[in-house]
Amino acid sequence: MRSHNVTVSPLVLTTIESVAKNEGASREHLSQGVFELSRLFTRGRSALNSSYLESPALAAAYLNYFLPVNLSKIQALLDEMPVEQADETFTVLDLGSGPGTGALAVLDWWHGRGSPSALSVVAVDRSMTALHQAESLWSQYCRIADLTGTSLQTRKADVERIGWLKEVQPGAPFDLIILANCLNEIYADGTDPIEMRTRLAIEALSLLAPHGTLMIVEPALRETSRALHQVRDRLLQEKCCTIYSPCLHENNCPALVKPDDWCHEARAWEPPAPIQEIDSEVGFIKDALKFSYLLLRKDGKTIVNRGPDVYRVVSELRHLKGEKRAWLCNETGRPEIGRQDRLASSENAAFDNWHRGAIVQIERIVHKERKGKVSALGRIEQDAAVQIVRPA
Secondary structure, eight states: OOOBBOOOOHHHHHHHHHHHHHTTOOOOHHHHHHHHHHHHHTTGGGGGTTTTTGSSSHHHHHIIIIHHHHHHHHHHHHHHSSOOOOOOEEEEEEEEETHHHHHHHHHHHHHHHOOOSSEEEEEEOOHHHHHHHHOOOOHHHHHTTTOSSEEEEEEEOOTTSSHHHHHHHHGGGEEEEEEEEEGGSSSSSSHHHHHHHHHHHHHHHHHHEEEEEEEEESSSSSSHHHHHHHHHHHHHHTSOOEEESSSOOOOGGGSSSSOOOOEEEEBOOOOOOHHHHHHHHHHHHOOOEEEEEEEESSOOOOOOOOOOEEEEOOOOEEEEEEEEEEEBBBBBBEEEEEEEEOOOOOSSGGOOOOOOOOTTEOOBBBBBBBTTOOOEEEETTTOOOOOEEOOO
């Protein structure tokens, strides 16, 4: 069974609508901008550059369509991460913030929690246009919600250059640092983009409080996801952090063994009416949130207790003739596991509710031998207990 669908709060939608009125984009131009941005984010990545938010048409498209989508991804992870109750102020650093997607996500999440502590966010981006929009969204949300005890500071700085660190160090340490859809857009022309992105993540970790979380969110494309897997492996080799989620181990990523593999999330989502309207105009279907991510810590906390019998489901449950199968991942590797329909029982009934991102526990996996060779496919027998430890 999946956890509840992610939704966009009415406060966020009202805030976006209020700020978007000042953009003055027509419905036709808005749909065209969404279609063009989607092309640049997927098939046309070679033409994507960091200044796309300087275009009024693309900035309006991002605000009306991609911001609520990406905000929802961040909020799904805010609900997943461990949170220490801040004594006075919960401090956040939003790196490569764009129009403040992460800042607004945290503000709405913090307000929804009814936290007694204050909230302070520092947003860093190279685009003043984007930072001005972040300020507009923040102030409009606080006005509508009649919020006090919050502050947003913006810093114009390029995270690809050394100077950004000095801009934010006075505010450290931070309880939460967000790098959302940022890593894949930087150092693209560098001699070693993976190493350079790893260095940026290490710099960010140096600003993190001992009990804090570094959240990295990337598009669910093969290219961007595999690049994130490589950054993950290098960070672990440096021993500067541990993984809270999604990984259940700290070995090298098994999705990198085969060149066509990658790991990503697909979370159930209820798109708000404005998103559905744009989808119908441009021919999209945005009924799930797809992304790759890392929640990194320095205190060794993990999302569940790990063990060789605890796995994360890294594919959809595939229905084949007479059986179902899924790919799993843990410290033992990336095995494919199946259960024949005729072996369904009350003991393994939870298998039928497996879904991408769920964390499951399997009492026993059997590998059949045929013609002297042991099958790589693992089987769940009728009497093997299966449970979902944590749904996605």
